[in-house]
Amino acid sequence: MDGRCAVDTWTQFGCTHASFSPRITFGLGTDVFICTGSDEVYVFNTQERKVTAVLQFPAPVSDLSESHDKQLLYVSCGSGVYCVSPPFLLSRAPTSPGDASSRPAELKISSESLVVGEEGVSSLLLVGSVLLILSQRETSWMLSLYKTPTQAQSSSYELLSSFSLPLVSAGTQGDTEGAGMRRRPVLSCVHSDPSSTLSDSHLHLKPVLFKLLFGIDAALAKSPVILFGLPDGRLCFLPLRLPGSRLRVLHSLEQPVVFVGASVVKETDPGHAQCLVAMGEQGRVVLMKAINRGSEGAGCTAGFIEACVPGPVVCGSVDQHHLYYSTGSDLLLLDLSEGIIWGEGQEREEETSSKTPAALQSPTSLNVCGVMALAAPERNTAGGVQLLGLSVRGQLQRIVLPEGRQDVGVSSQTSSHGGRSVRDLLSAIGGVCERVSTLKTTIKSKNQILRHLNQLLNVSFLLTARTNGEEHPPMQEKQIRCRAMTRWSRLLQKDSLNLTCVLDNSGPYVLEQGWTLSVTVFPVSSSPSAGGESSSTNFSFPFHDLHPGETLEVSLPLAAAGDTCFPLRVACSLIFSLSSLLAEEERTHLPDLQSGERREESSGKEESLSTIEVQVDSSSIAAVCGLHHAVLHRIQALLQRAPESAASTKRVQSSGLRRALQRAERLLPQIQQSRISGAFGDGTSTGHMTRSLLAIYQELRENPLLII
Missing domain, CATH: 2.60.40.10 (Immunoglobulins)
Structure with missing residues (x-):
């Protein structure tokens, strides 16, 4: 690395015992909200470089979240969640003319500002008009969603829904290095719609990565997704606007989650990040991105690139290409762009899981010690990257990176x-x-x-x-x-x-x-x-x-x-x-x-069942009798070809048909004899022959045959 970081100490808050891990977030204009983990929230003006107000709450502050217009500040402490308006309070702050320019305004927040009375609140997040509160109960984590009122409504907050997640290792999780300081869960909101307002806790992902991580339903509905990392290592998510949504686990770092952010934003698509970054307390880093398996594969899949860096990790922050994190003894920089480029075109899954790029294994030291909290990186007027950090001694520091490091992510490509x-x-x-x-x-x-x-x-x-x-x-x-x-x-x-x-x-x-x-x-x-x-x-x-x-x-x-x-x-x-x-x-x-x-x-x-009627008409009785015999003979042949399913019926029919055929065959010689006698004229009269044949035919018809 070329040169050292420039560190300027802007103010000193004093070293006090803190119940919760500190927090720094940007407010309206040049104001910064600083939560040291005590019962006070400081409003610091970066332009004037001084504390302009001190908000005093009745219990240690665990988390804070500002509205999108920066006009409201939600603060959680022991008794619940408070809502204050710093610009309004500052305009009414009592100050004496002699020390108005030197001393900050001290504002004591009363119970009138309490909007949600809920014990054990650990983290807050405001998404549009919905206030999300994550609380720790005896056996579970409870995520509650409240509808914030408009200016024309009353100050009541309507409970929309709540979700429960079982607590894991409730007796030991959340402590930072045994010092008694409770680490708050990481709570953020992920968007795929570029029109959404960005802040420290709101992230924008590329639509394809958003769909792969959180599902096609959330992507089609353009629903914001609440993402939170717990002290037990679970990284969970909840689609906010999908009916029937439930809490689901996206990944597990198997160590307390310290930081979640989005990085690697290309110049061609500056509104969306290509990578979701999660970091654990012991140094585990997980990069989640869309990986193209090649033209012969099944398209894009969600790739999880894991690496381990020196720990323990106290806090973290991310910009377009870099991840900054502090171990307490040093401030380190991790180049994420090389890791993402390494993952491009990866076709073999075993390579993704077994190899880690050197850039993710060897972070660069920035030679700054004692940092306990980091704000989102910014670029100064000269184009360099600067960080705002809070040290373990209560000092608010501006950390300016060397000029040789400002375009690392771009120059590496x-x-x-x-x-x-x-x-x-x-x-x-x-x-x-x-x-x-x-x-x-x-x-x-x-x-x-x-x-x-x-x-x-x-x-x-x-x-x-x-x-x-x-x-x-x-x-x-x-x-x-x-x-x-x-x-x-x-x-x-x-x-x-x-x-x-x-x-x-x-x-x-x-x-x-x-x-x-x-x-x-x-x-x-x-x-x-x-x-x-x-x-x-x-x-x-x-x-x-x-x-x-x-x-x-x-x-x-x-x-x-x-x-x-x-x-x-x-x-x-x-x-x-x-x-x-x-x-x-x-x-x-x-x-x-x-x-x-x-x-x-x-x-x-x-x-x-159906019946068949065969009618034989002829002027010759001999021909009728002969055809009668022929029809019976052919019906017998048809019954022999009947299907097996009609076997019982066929037996009944065959017995009657056999008797009819036997009678016809017995009478057939008489029919032939009558026909021969008539042909040779042996003296037998025609009337006698006709009466003989008629008698024969009547005998044949004594038992009519029913064909089924």
Whole structure:
């Protein structure tokens, strides 16, 4: 370091026994409020360099906080919180003409100024119109929020809410080096909105760091966050304007918290700090900042850079790039900008936790001893940094840093660091844009798939809806159905039977790409093939976008004339392929994706009963009897193919059908004999033959068969 610090002693308050740690804070204009830990608060004018007033309270003062306009001063002592107006009191201070310019005004604060009666108040903070009071109880810390009145209202303070936090090591915490001096908890307010008013206890963080530390809800609501460090080492926070907020622990220093501040403000963004700094009594320093994990990572995360410096730490203060702290025997300077630059672009988490930059391990000595309290750093008219401190002997000192140290934070960022930062920033912007574009494409694809799946489920419900079901309103017929028609045609002197299937979409949904109409044709009464299965033919007809009210008509050949495969059974199905939901490049990665099928002329539920009436009309009784036998035979073949769920019903039907077939087979020779006799004219009269066949047919109809 070039040169030594210049130290000027401005005034002497005397060395008195203090119950609380001292405090220095700037007031209105050039006034400074000084709390030595006794029952007096001093008003010091830095321009005149003298004490202008002494405020005497009924008990030792633990903390003080001024309003944003510097017109009101809130002071906490043993019996509660007092509110005074120093400009108003000074104008009414009784002074004699002889010593008005030499002696400060002594103002005794009475109980009339007591606004909140609460015992054990340790720290105060005013945020807008809300007064926050942190008190120590027997087993817990109590944070109370009071609404301050406007000038038109009464002097009553309304309790808004209160929060409790269990006390840890209540018997030993808070003492400074065993001297009986109680250390107050650190209470401050963190903002992300640059329009908020700044003071010693109000900090501004970059929005991204604010969101990472305190949550997206607090960031979106632009809620101030109350941050307080306790003597047990816990650093807790509370979003002030979020409904349902609760106290949460941000970090633990595992030693009494001495100081919390914000630092590393760039010239391009002077309103926001890049780093939140917390310091413990034994020398532990924690830097909290946003770390970019690189273009291939998951974006920014909250990084906690820890270091240990020589202690014990009595007090601390911070400016744009430096942390100043006192050990009682020396005043030290810590360059935070090098630590933050070291953390930029850090991609491996183990490096962040295992290594500490040399700048955070080797603070610079300023060769000033005995400092017990520090005010916020300021720049003097020459551009140098000056500190205002209170020594252990009760001296108010102005400490001016050497000129070589005033731009340490700026000069440490060399051109190479600046160039690297610009390159890293451009690379990060490119990576973020690429990830955003990829995410947008993925989200669009997923939304499209979800829309198709929703459409598929709607169509499936229509296909499985029961006409008399309880879950759906009664319908005359299904809204999506398939009907079939047969027709003989002649081509090249050859007759053939063609099947025409018509898929009718009367529902409200579009049958989109991926649906296929499957038509299966197989003989009913043919014997199984050598493989144990009946021979069948399947025809598939993929289609695209069958809109409501539209029909799909397909034709296929059934059999040629003279084919012995009759009768034939035709089954129509609607099949949907799940692979159609994916893009072509995605299907290659999922070769085992199974297709989902939804068939319509079945369901796991118990179906309602329906009857089938078969009517045979012919002018020939012989033909009617023969067709009767053929129908019974084919029905028997259909029952053999009935599903297993209808096994009990099938047994009942088979017994009746077997008796009907046996009767028909017994009478069949008589039918054939009657037909032969009529053909060869063996003398049997037509009337006799007709009466014989009618008797046979009547016997066949004695027990009508009900088909279920």
